[in-house]
Amino acid sequence: MTTTAADLRRRVRDLVAAWEFTPRCDSWMSGYDVEFSRELGRRGLLAVTWPKEFGGAEGSNVDRFAVSEELLRAGAPVAAHWVGERQIGPALLRHGTRELQEEFCPPLARADYRFALGMSEPDAGSDLAAVRTRAVRDGDGWRITGRKIWTSGAHRATHLYLLARTTKEDDRHAGLTEFIVSIDAPGITVTPILDLRGEHHFNEVVLEEVRVPGHRVIGEVGAGWQQVVGQLSFERGGPERFLSTYPLLAAVIQTGLADRTALRELRGLAARLQILRRWTLTNARAMDAGHTPVTQAAMSKYLGNQFETDVINWARPLMPRADRAVKELYEQAVAASPASGIRGGAAQVMLSVISKGQG
Ligand SMILES: Cc1cc2nc3c(=O)[nH]c(=O)nc-3n(C[C@H](O)[C@H](O)[C@H](O)COP(=O)(O)OP(=O)(O)OC[C@H]3O[C@@H](n4cnc5c(N)ncnc54)[C@H](O)[C@@H]3O)c2cc1C
Incomplete structure (x- = not known):
């Protein structure tokens, strides 16, 4: 971890600890709080990869990964800015005219515009x-x-x-x-x-x-076709593709619900989580090197989705003993589960992209 990424993580944790919200699964789709997104913008935690003149911090995609991971782990309400910050700003910086960049990037970095x-x-x-x-x-x-x-x-x-x-x-x-x-x-x-x-x-x-x-x-x-394909590595290759059910995983552990069987199975989940983190970091590094890792991003999405589903299956037998808050997280995860293998590209289509292996 670079010093910058460590510092960003600390700053996100500080904000998350100070902000009043109920953690939720799938928060990048369903956790909507414009004021939280604006506060991230005020603290320089949005658009970290963008040029300073457009409201960014000129950091790397690895830095951005650190911010995203902390927010998702916390189940923080980030849906208001997610799409605009993840892929519209970068698309404008790559393909847009200077006029469009000036018009849209600074308000996106402040979460005043939402896409x-x-x-x-x-x-x-x-x-x-x-x-x-x-x-x-x-x-x-x-x-x-x-x-x-x-x-x-x-x-x-x-x-x-x-x-x-x-x-x-x-x-x-x-x-x-x-x-x-x-x-x-x-x-x-x-x-x-x-x-x-x-x-x-x-x-x-x-x-x-x-x-x-x-x-x-x-x-x-x-x-448009060539340009939108470039957006897909931003859309599919980030940590939201494996962390949507993380708040459930964490809550089961923190509330001491996991029995011996669950603790044994947890080792496998923890190892897979590490693999997904490292793999997704390679997407970020590839983007930092100027590539558009479309195939690699499809792999993250496909495997990440399986991991999210397995977290639900792991938690299911423990739910009769769970308290209301954990049950609510479980229900959110279950409700989002059919969609996660479809949104941003269906699982079979990811397999097709991966098997062709271009880009
Ligand atoms: C929660 C959620 C949020 C979404 N948000 C947005 C959004 O904000 N903006 C937006 O534009 N879209 C959004 N979508 C749409 C999403 O991108 C599409 O649903 C997705 O691309 C699949 O398209 P489809 O629904 O037309 O299904 P289809 O393309 O009809 O697919 C149906 C089934 O056929 C399979 N299939 C299709 N083609 C092939 C193939 N070539 N090989 C093998 N199997 C195949 C698929 O895997 C799938 O199981 C969202 C979807 C969901 C579920």
Whole structure:
């Protein structure tokens, strides 16, 4: 661990200890507290890899890993800034114009802007290149019409990242373009989709002739596919892909619930946790070296998801003796469990990416 990473860990722990919240599983999806995200920003704990001129700290992805890991271990409410800080800021820094970087990165680093991801559609999930949402030129801007689904946090976001088709070319990968759309733009309707527990965190987003200014294109028109593939290593390769159930694991141990069998099985889980940490750190190092480790990130996501599921299976027999708080963590983990093998790319698709082994 570098001194910087150790210092960042300490600063996160200080904030977490001082902030009033109830730890939860899957907090990067469901733990939403804008003021907590803003406080992280004020303390320089968001956007640690970004240039200082855009609100960052010019740290490494290994530093960012340290911050993320501490927040997730604590089950802290980080969903408000997660997507914007994890992948929209980095995408803008890589592909955006200076104008877009200046407009969006500082407010993202303060958690004043919050993003939802408008990628998936009713017939375009694993097969993202099947996106049908269409953007047509309209003077110096665009008009966008289409339907996005499973859009996490769109009801609380300020902006939508949107993947849309800008030409009718035969090659499905060509002609896709990335846009930034204000969530309150005329023509956008956000409708809740409730999850298994009846909780509202994802949505359907319908766009009808939504006018988007020309400067809100990320990167090049028609280069959306290559650019979005680059985002996937940020999206899939971080510690949130194996730490979603960590608060449950920790609570079972801390409350002394683990019996002899559970303690014996815990050794295997602890070893796998170490493997996943080290593997995910190699993703961070690869990003620091300027690579986009898409295959490696798919491996983290696939194995991390199995680990999260095994934590639930490990805790299950202990639940009859658990107190209310631990039971609540268990229920959160179970409810999120079917989704974790799907969101950000389904498990079978991860296996397909891994077996091809490109990038
Ligand atoms: C909790 C949650 C949050 C989400 N948040 C967002 C979000 O914020 N923004 C967003 O854009 N999307 C979001 N999604 C959508 C998510 O990215 C898609 O659900 C996912 O990509 C799968 O697409 P699909 O639902 O269309 O399923 P499909 O692609 O229809 O897949 C159905 C099944 O077929 C299998 N399958 C599909 N293709 C292949 C293949 N080539 N080989 C082998 N098996 C295959 C899959 O593994 C899966 O089991 C979210 C999903 C969930 C569950």
